[in-house]
Amino acid sequence: MLADYSDMPSRSLIRRFFDLPLRRKLILSFLAVISFGGIITLVIGTRIEHRTIFSLAESKVRNDLAAAWMVYNEKLNGIRDVVRLSAAREFLPEFFRTGGRDEAAKRLDAIRREYGLDILTLTDAQGRVALRARRPEAFGEDRSGDLFVQRALRKETPAGTSIVPRTLLLEEAPDLAERAYFQFVETPKAAARPGDHEENGMLLQATAPVMDGGGALIGALYGGVLINRNYEIVDRVKDIVFRGEKYKGQDIGTVTIFQGDLRVSTNVLDAQGQRAVGTRVSREVERAVLVDGGRWVGPAFVVREWHITAYEPIKDIDGRIIGMLYVGTLEWPFLDLRNRVMATFAGLAGLCAGFLLVLLWLASATITRPLLNMVKATDTIAKGDLNHRVEIGSHDETGQLAAAFNRMTESLAQANENLAQWGRMLEKRVEERTRELRETQDALVQSQKLASLGKMAAGVAHEINNPLTSITINAHLLLEDRGPDDADRDALTLIAEETGRCAQIVKGLLEFARQTPSEASDADINDIVERTIQLLDKQASVRNVKIIKDLDKSLPLIVIDKNKIQQVVSNLVINACEAMPDGGTLTIVTSPSDDRRQIVLRVADTGVGIPKANMDLLFDPFFTTKSHGTGLGLAVSYGIVHQRGGTIDVESEVGKGSTFTVKLPLEETAPDKKPAKDQP
Amino acid sequence: MTEQTPKKILVVDDEINVCKSIRRALMCDEYEIDMATGGEEALRKEAEKHYDVILVDLMMPGLSGIDLLRSLKGQRSRAQIIMMTGYPSTKTSLHTMQLGAFDYLPKPFVPSEIRNVVIRALEAGRAEE
Ligand SMILES: Nc1ncnc2c1ncn2[C@@H]1O[C@H](COP(=O)(O)OP(=O)(O)OP(=O)(O)O)[C@@H](O)[C@H]1O
Ligand SMILES: [Mg+2]
Numbered sequence: 101m102l103a104d105y106s107d108m109p110s111r112s113l114i115r116r117f118f119d120l121p122l123r124r125k126l127i128l129s130f131l132a133v134i135s136f137g138g139i140i141t142l143v144i145g146t147r148i149e150h151r152t153i154f155s156l157a158e159s160k161v162r163n164d165l166a167a168a169w170m171v172y173n174e175k176l177n178g179i180r181d182v183v184r185l186s187a188a189r190e191f192l193p194e195f196f197r198t199g200g201r202d203e204a205a206k207r208l209d210a211i212r213r214e215y216g217l218d219i220l221t222l223t224d225a226q227g228r229v230a231l232r233a234r235r236p237e238a239f240g241e242d243r244s245g246d247l248f249v250q251r252a253l254r255k256e257t258p259a260g261t262s263i264v265p266r267t268l269l270l271e272e273a274p275d276l277a278e279r280a281y282f283q284f285v286e287t288p289k290a291a292a293r294p295g296d297h298e299e300n301g302m303l304l305q306a307t308a309p310v311m312d313g314g315g316a317l318i319g320a321l322y323g324g325v326l327i328n329r330n331y332e333i334v335d336r337v338k339d340i341v342f343r344g345e346k347y348k349g350q351d352i353g354t355v356t357i358f359q360g361d362l363r364v365s366t367n368v369l370d371a372q373g374q375r376a377v378g379t380r381v382s383r384e385v386e387r388a389v390l391v392d393g394g395r396w397v398g399p400a401f402v403v404r405e406w407h408i409t410a411y412e413p414i415k416d417i418d419g420r421i422i423g424m425l426y427v428g429t430l431e432w433p434f435l436d437l438r439n440r441v442m443a444t445f446a447g448l449a450g451l452c453a454g455f456l457l458v459l460l461w462l463a464s465a466t467i468t469r470p471l472l473n474m475v476k477a478t479d480t481i482a483k484g485d486l487n488h489r490v491e492i493g494s495h496d497e498t499g500q501l502a503a504a505f506n507r508m509t510e511s512l513a514q515a516n517e518n519l520a521q522w523g524r525m526l527e528k529r530v531e532e533r534t535r536e537l538r539e540t541q542d543a544l545v546q547s548q549k550l551a552s553l554g555k556m557a558a559g560v561a562h563e564i565n566n567p568l569t570s571i572t573i574n575a576h577l578l579l580e581d582r583g584p585d586d587a588d589r590d591a592l593t594l595i596a597e598e599t600g601r602c603a604q605i606v607k608g609l610l611e612f613a614r615q616t617p618s619e620a621s622d623a624d625i626n627d628i629v630e631r632t633i634q635l636l637d638k639q640a641s642v643r644n645v646k647i648i649k650d651l652d653k654s655l656p657l658i659v660i661d662k663n664k665i666q667q668v669v670s671n672l673v674i675n676a677c678e679a680m681p682d683g684g685t686l687t688i689v690t691s692p693s694d695d696r697r698q699i700v701l702r703v704a705d706t707g708v709g710i711p712k713a714n715m716d717l718l719f720d721p722f723f724t725t726k727s728h729g730t731g732l733g734l735a736v737s738y739g740i741v742h743q744r745g746g747t748i749d750v751e752s753e754v755g756k757g758s759t760f761t762v763k764l765p766l767e768e769t770a771p772d773k774k775p776a777k778d779q780p
Numbered sequence: 781m782t783e784q785t786p787k788k789i790l791v792v793d794d795e796i797n798v799c800k801s802i803r804r805a806l807m808c809d810e811y812e813i814d815m816a817t818g819g820e821e822a823l824r825k826e827a828e829k830h831y832d833v834i835l836v837d838l839m840m841p842g843l844s845g846i847d848l849l850r851s852l853k854g855q856r857s858r859a860q861i862i863m864m865t866g867y868p869s870t871k872t873s874l875h876t877m878q879l880g881a882f883d884y885l886p887k888p889f890v891p892s893e894i895r896n897v898v899i900r901a902l903e904a905g906r907a908e909e
Contacts, residue, residue: 561866561867562839562865562866562867563866564866565865565866565867565886565887565888566793566795566797566798566866566887567795567797568887568888569798569801569802569864569866569887569888569889570795570797570798570800570801571888572888572889572890573801573802573804573805573888573889573890573891573894574801574804576805576890576891576892577801577804577805577891580891596890599888603888607886610867610868
């Protein structure tokens with residue numbers, strides 16, 4: 101890995117994102133938006149939800165605290181009622197009058213036990229202890245300093261909470277001092293405090309005046325319940341307020357009575373499952389409630405767990421803060437609730453997102469599918485199938501794109517077709533051109549052959565004709581002199597004839613070498629054919645041949661040199677007849693060419709045919725296979741036809757016959773090159 | 781038109797053999813035949829003796845047949861002039877005819893041919909007189 105790598109991954113990530121298929125990009129973008137929105141909603145929602153749930157919880161806890169106070173005060177009122185009713189009992193004045201301490205103490209203790217009091221004590225009108233329910237032997241102690249006693253002696257019936265010192269507890273009953281004593285349990289968040297134990301007790305108490313039958317005040321009766329390690333109130337509150345509601349095996353609601361900051365009665369449990377008495381309240385609460393005298397509502401760390409709590413000070417009869425009443429519910433069930441709500445919300449949101457994602461996936465297909473189709477189509481077209489078309493599914497932009505694409509493909513195909521056509525045309529033209537060129541070439545070669553031959557022929561002919569003249573004349577003269585039975589006659593005849601043949605050859609040569617100016621005029625080709633055949637009819641070779649004429653009467657006139665064409669026709673006819681020494685059929689056809697721009701003359705025989713090897717030589721001067729041939733017939737015909745701008749072709753099959761085809765253009769075109777120059 | 785005066789004929793050809801052959805072919809009592817192997821000689825002879833028919837080869841070294849024809853016609857010769865050639869062509873035949881030749885005879889020819897031409901020429905000459 102490279103060291104410098106800082107922003108590379110992100111950039112390449114972005115690039116990779118842009119390289120993704122359209123559809124995936126859409127989905128990813130959507131996912132990004134939805135998850136961003138989702139997270140924000142979730143965070144804010146959690147906040148709001150949290151606040152809502154917790155303010156609900158707090159107001160509930162406030163209500164619970166009020167309920168707790170009701171129970172607390174009910175208990176206090178209960179104590180007052182018991183004390184007041186007890187104070188009106190007969191045996192108390194009787195005890196003052198007659199004594200009988202043991203008997204009276206027994207009855208007093210019975211009342212105490214019956215009403216669940218810890219203390220029940222009688223004083224005389226001066227406030228001195230007269231009779232203790234549990235310790236009849238301990239009396240005489242002056243309690244006139246006690247506020248409750250004072251007020252009872254003023255015929256009032258006060259009730260309230262107060263802190264009682266250990267000494268008094270010891271006086272009343274030693275086990276109470278025992279119950280009240282707490283060694284502090286180390287509590288993490290508690291405020292620092294001198295000492296390590298609490299020995300005083302917290303008492304719910306009431307005092308009532310005791311009067312004789314005449315209504316004169318004779319004493320006061322005070323009774324109370326020591327709250328320390330007495331769980332009646334707190335459990336009652338729990339039962340009434342929380343109805344024993346549990347959450348995952350744990351009591352949700354807890355109630356505590358504090359003596360100062362010390363838990364003296366509670367149903368909050370510690371780690372061992374024991375009531376967490378002896379532990380102390382956290383510093384914040386202590387300050388807010390005990391020091392400032394206010395109410396505390398909110399989350400607080402109670403013993404070992406967070407609770408939603410409400411604390412209120414407990415005041416004594418003088419209004420001094422001596423303790424606290426606490427009600428709390430576990431926090432985590434609320435957190436759980438909140439989490440459940442949020443989870444439900446998140447789940448629903450996720451479900452929605454998933455559903456939307458599926459929708460988007462399907463919807464995006466309607467966008468990407470035409471595009472993909474187009475991509476596929478492009479491939480197909482690129483492979484050469486220009487007739488491929490894209491399906492037009494909709495009338496939106498993709499539909500328009502597809503339509504435009506199809507139009508483009510169409511015009512591409514059109515252009516391609518044009519190009520192909522053009523190519524084909526070009527090819528044809530090239531072919532034509534090549535053929536023409538080759539023909540011209542052939543013609544040229546042939547022409548050159550003829551031209552050089554022509555020159556030679558001109559000279560030779562001239563030279564030979566002079567001696568031939570002498571020979572011819574003399575041979576004939578000699579013959580004229582001889583009678584019919586003369587011995588030399590045959591020899592002389594031979595000389596004359598052969599000389600004639602020589603003259604014929606030279607004449608042919610000259611014919612061929614010379615280009616007499618065309619005496620061209622409008623001529624009927626059929627006419628020429630007819631005349632030629634008439635002329636040849638007498639010849640031996642023609643006599644035993646059947647002649648078929650198929651002449652197209654509708655042929656137009658053609659501008660040609662009649663004599664020359666006649667020569668061509670007669671050459672072809674004579675050749676044909678000579679190819680059929682044992683007879684056969686000669687067919688002469690005239691017709692227009694397919695394009696009606698040429699006249700076609702066809703001379704066909706059923707003769708011996710021409711071997712392949714001879715095909716190329718036919719038109720060469722002096723090529724002959726005949727013992728008496730000059731080999732000039734076709735060469736001359738070739739010259740004539742080509743000079744006229746026409747062509748002459750041959751098809752042949754050995755043993756079956758040959759067909760010579762002459763084509764003459766109706767519009768006279770200049771020949772490529774004249775076969776020979778006119779010699780002076 | 782009497783038969784006593786023989787017709788005077790001149791054969792002009794650079795090849796003496798041809799001249800002789802032609803003379804032999806035409807030889808008869810009615811004809812008096814001279815020969816010349818060149819144009820100049822022919823002109824000279826014509827100046828001495830006015831011929832009825834002159835046979836002229838077209839191609840001759842020196843004065844050519846055409847030149848001779850022109851000269852003769854220039855001198856207002858009364859002779860009928862027959863052109864002969866070993867290399868006949870329509871062009872030259874036309875040319876000579878325009879210049880006033882009586883006929884145009886391609887070589888080689890048989891005796892009867894030359895005889896016929898000469899007879900026709902003589903008849904034509906007679907008709908002109
Ligand atoms: N119709 C034909 N059938 C078979 N062979 C032919 C035909 N026409 C021409 N040939 C062949 O072509 C050769 C050349 O013909 P060309 O007319 O040029 O000369 P020729 O006929 O031999 O002599 P000439 O024409 O002087 O009598 C002939 O000798 C013959 O072999
Ligand atoms: Mg032939």
